[in-house]
Every structure is written in structure tokens, then in C-alpha cells.
Amino acid sequence: MSQQIQQELDVDQFTLGLVGPDQEWAGTVADGGTVRTHTPAGCWGPMITPSFRGGHEVTRPIRVENAEVGDALVVRIKDVSVTSIATSTGSMAERDEAFGDDPFIDHRCPECGTEWPDTVVEGTGEDAIRCAECGANASSFGFEYGYTVVFDEDRTIGLTVGPEGANQLAENADENMALPENSRQHPILLYKPDEIPGTLGHLAPFIGNIGTTPAVELPDSHNAGDFGQFLIGADHDWGITDESELEARTDGHMDSNDVRPGATLICPVRVDGGGLYVGDLHANQGDGELSLHTTDVSGTTELEVEVIKDVEMDGPLLLPNESDLPDIAKPYTDDERETANALAAQYGVDTVSDAMPLQIIGSGATVNEATDNAFDRAGSLFDMTEGEVRARCTFTGGVEIARLPGVVQLSMLVPTEILEDVGLASVVREQYGL
Amino acid sequence: MELTVHGPLRGVTGSKTVSIATDDHEESVHSVLERFVEQYPRANQQLFDDDGTLRASVRVLVDGERADPETECRPTAAITLIPAAQGG
Ligand SMILES: [Zn+2]
Ligand SMILES: [Zn+2]
Numbered sequence A: 001m002s003q004q005i006q007q008e009l010d011v012d013q014f015t016l017g018l019v020g021p022d023q024e025w026a027g028t029v030a031d032g033g034t035v036r037t038h039t040p041a042g043c044w045g046p047m048i049t050p051s052f053r054g055g056h057e058v059t060r061p062i063r064v065e066n067a068e069v070g071d072a073l074v075v076r077i078k079d080v081s082v083t084s085i086a087t088s089t090g091s092m093a094e095r096d097e098a099f100g101d102d103p104f105i106d107h108r109c110p111e112c113g114t115e116w117p118d119t120v121v122e123g124t125g126e127d128a129i130r131c132a133e134c135g136a137n138a139s140s141f142g143f144e145y146g147y148t149v150v151f152d153e154d155r156t157i158g159l160t161v162g163p164e165g166a167n168q169l170a171e172n173a174d175e176n177m178a179l180p181e182n183s184r185q186h187p188i189l190l191y192k193p194d195e196i197p198g199t200l201g202h203l204a205p206f207i208g209n210i211g212t213t214p215a216v217e218l219p220d221s222h223n224a225g226d227f228g229q230f231l232i233g234a235d236h237d238w239g240i241t242d243e244s245e246l247e248a249r250t251d252g253h254m255d256s257n258d259v260r261p262g263a264t265l266i267c268p269v270r271v272d273g274g275g276l277y278v279g280d281l282h283a284n285q286g287d288g289e290l291s292l293h294t295t296d297v298s299g300t301t302e303l304e305v306e307v308i309k310d311v312e313m314d315g316p317l318l319l320p321n322e323s324d325l326p327d328i329a330k331p332y333t334d335d336e337r338e339t340a341n342a343l344a345a346q347y348g349v350d351t352v353s354d355a356m357p358l359q360i361i362g363s364g365a366t367v368n369e370a371t372d373n374a375f376d377r378a379g380s381l382f383d384m385t386e387g388e389v390r391a392r393c394t395f396t397g398g399v400e401i402a403r404l405p406g407v408v409q410l411s412m413l414v415p416t417e418i419l420e421d422v423g424l425a426s427v428v429r430e431q432y433g434l
Numbered sequence B: 001m002e003l004t005v006h007g008p009l010r011g012v013t014g015s016k017t018v019s020i021a022t023d024d025h026e027e028s029v030h031s032v033l034e035r036f037v038e039q040y041p042r043a044n045q046q047l048f049d050d051d052g053t054l055r056a057s058v059r060v061l062v063d064g065e066r067a068d069p070e071t072e073c074r075p076t077a078a079i080t081l082i083p084a085a086q087g088g
Helices: A163-171 A173-177 A227-231 A243-248 A334-347 A367-382 A386-396 A416-422 A425-432 B009-013 B029-039 B041-047
Strands: A005-011 A027-039 A062-064 A072-082 A086-094 A119-121 A129-131 A141-151 A157-160 A200-202 A206-211 A264-268 A274-282 A299-308 A317-319 A355-363 A398-403 A407-415 B002-005 B017-019 B059-062 B065-067 B078-082
Touching: A027 A274, A062 A299, A072 A206, A072 A274, A086 A173, A141 A163, A163 A173, A206 A264, A227 A243, A264 A425, A274 A299, A317 A425, A355 A367, A355 A416, A355 A425, A367 A386, A367 A398, A367 A407, A367 A416, A386 A398, A386 A407, A407 A416, A416 A425, B002 B009, B009 B041, B029 B041, B029 B059, B029 B078
Parallel strands: A005 A027, A027 A062, B002 B078
Antiparallel strands: A027 A299, A062 A274, A072 A264, A072 A299, A086 A141, A119 A129, A141 A157, A157 A200, A206 A274, A264 A317, A317 A355, A355 A407, A398 A407, B002 B017, B059 B065, B059 B078
């Protein structure tokens, strides 16, 4: 891999379900440069492909010029486009014999016992993934309740299909899933589930897993405080003995539907070069991702990156589109400021502090723990007590669920003075045109 | 007997550690889990399938050691419980 710094970097290489410092780099992009990716679908494809060590197929890490441990990496999302013409999803059922400790991670053939077996596709349906050694169905997942969605050409809507449509889409599953050339997953369309046919859905594509490389190796899907819980006590290579080891996570797998074009993500740099990675695009998803899976699709992204030196962050921050902010967390208008100044004069308030919106991502075993995590992260970043964080988030923000069981976005109008101190004022100003 | 629970099970218990009443004799992990579910009925789904079989990815540690459903535990044992894997 060339070490040359590129102003525009196209990424077409993926990992086998892992993120961490030992993954091969995808290339190096300039500080201020642009990254373009075309990634294969997340969850379901890798989940049914036993050679994977995690639940997603994300890009190899991208080295960003100037990024060093302790910095922040700003990622401005310029575009997210769906390339799949259909996908299947729903809630999952694990297949008992096809894994050791975790059906997402330590796959093994139920018949011959080969670990992470190579597999071939025979026909379509939930028994189509066969061990290359012995021919047994080696996939560790089936559907508990599944559906297949086909998209229109402009990817504005999705329509669920019945058995006939699902069959038709399964016949050319690779092509319909638009899997990039270097992808190693089997397409989930092969499973052809067909529940709730005739349901029309609005599409609003976003990135489900995007972030910086953690300092320790993790299965990509488990790089979050909630899914990371399943690593506790596991015997496989990524098992942890104590929950505190999850502090090494970077929460890339945040599944917030606000991580869409127009939004800006600010990620903590934990390895030199940052190691930005991207994957698990979703065609749409309501807050919470209630089936725990959604419309996983292949798709392209365009991202602009910029390094901010020395920002003490325990986790990622999000600057969503203004329309995605809670109403009371939106930037102040000039009229509001003027009215506030009049009140200040009347009641002897010295200054009306200016403030700008920001969201702190928190994750944990449950939404309550995720919220506590966001309080901790906000408190340490802004040097505020939990009482002050709670007060400001009550009066000028709120908490929203990104994904259940445990990823939240905590909104706050943060005093501009504090944002200046921590080095984030200019990126927030630029985001909201302030 | 003290149980430390992980993952979405905490949404059911409301806390990371819970106590369940113990008899004076040893009992199997399976029976401890059944009594845990009696105390927290909404935990059932995360541990057992519709036929009442323990889900394959449920993980139990007794005094820090991996245990099977048949493993016997002392009334004073510390149990760690990780529910069936979910999400992706
Ligand atoms: Zn996904
Ligand atoms: Zn086999």
C-alpha cells in the first residue's frame, strides 16, 4: 500500500469483521481531503457468512494526515447513496451448533467443526450457505421474522414483497445486493424472507457504523457499549474479563439515523492516523432499530475529513442537520438574543451567554446506562458537574435513542466560551452557519 | 445468591447485581436461572427459547469460571450472566 497522501481517496477494501490497530491501511488521505467509499451491506450478509469475525463488513482503516492520538477527527458527511436494489432483514434466530460463544464472532461448522469455514452457496433459502469442507449448512443465523424490501430506481421508497418477489430477487442476489468486487459476504437476499408484503416505507439512508479505530482489536459490530457487553466472559480471542475493558471502544457502531448527509461527526483519535472506517449503511430505520436489524444495503459515501489537535474526548460527538435537532436545542435567533438581553437588563443578569448545539454520543448496556455514559463524557469534556450537565440538557437539549438497547444522543446548547476552550467552536459554527 | 447481569438483562432487573433467595444446598446453574426468571419474568425471552431450552449463546460464569447448565453451584457462589446475543 502506498504511503502517498491523497487529496481524494477511494476505498474499496474491507476487513473480515474486525477493527483495530493491526488491520491493513486502506490508504492515506490529506487533512482536509475527501474520502469516497462503496461498502457492502452490514449486519445480515456478514452474519450469515461464517468466515467473518464480526457482524459487519467495514472498510479497511483510512489513515488521515496529521491525526495523532489525543486529537479529534472531524468527518463531514457529504453524501450517502444506496446502490443495492433490494435487501432482506428482520429479527434473528441463532442456530445452536454453528458457533462457539457468539453467533456473530466464533463461527464453526456444525458438522465437521471447521472454525470460520469457507462456504459455498447452493440454491436459495435459509439452508443455502454450505461448508466448503463437508457440505453442511454452516450459517449461524436464520430469521425469526423476516421481510424483503425492493427499492425504486431513485431510492426514495421501499416496498416489501411476497414469496414471488423474494424468490425473484434471490436468484440474482449478488447483483441485486450490489456487492462491491472485493466484498466477501454472502448476500442476505438468498434467504428470501417474505413477511408483511405490500408495506411501503420512506427511505432516509444513513451510515450505521462509522468511526475511528479503537486502540484494541474488536469485532466491528461490537464496537459500542451495548453490543460490547456480549464480549464479557467469552472464550474467543476478543473476549474480555471485565466491563471496564469496554472503555477502549470508539462507538463506531452507533446506528443513529441522524448520521446522514449534512451531518458532521467528531471522533476521538486513539491510534496515530485515526483509522477512520465506514460500513453498515442503512436505507432507513426508525429511532431504536426495534427489530435490532434494519434495511442493510450496499452504498457509497463521500466524506470530508479534518483534524483538530488535542481535544480530550472520551467518545464521539455528533452535529446533526439543524432539522434533526430537538426544537429547544436549535441555535438561537437574533430576535431571541435581543429579547433575552432585555430580560437580562431588567433582572440584573450580567451577560447572556451565547451557546451552540452539540450532541454527545453515549453507549451502555441499557439506555439508562448509555445516558449516564453521555453525562460522564459531557462532564469530562466540558468540565461540568453531572448536575450542570443534567440542567443544561433539560433546559436546552434532551436525550434521544439512536439504537436500543443502549446508544443515545445527548443534546445540549453548549456555551460558546466552553466550545472555544476545548477547540470545537469553529467546527460547530461552520456546521450551523453561526 | 448474588448474580451480576450484563447486556439488556439489566433493562429487566434495573440493576447490575441482584440477589435471589437460596436454599442451603448446592443447585444446578439451570435451576438458578429458572429461579431468576421466576423473580424477573421478562428475562425469560433473553435466556430461554419458546420450548424452554436455554439459548445457545447464553453464557454463565460461576465464581469467574465458565459453567454449563448442569454445573452445581454453592449457595454462596457469585454468578455472572450474559444473555443471548442480540442485535448487529
Ligand atoms: Zn446494520
Ligand atoms: Zn463443515
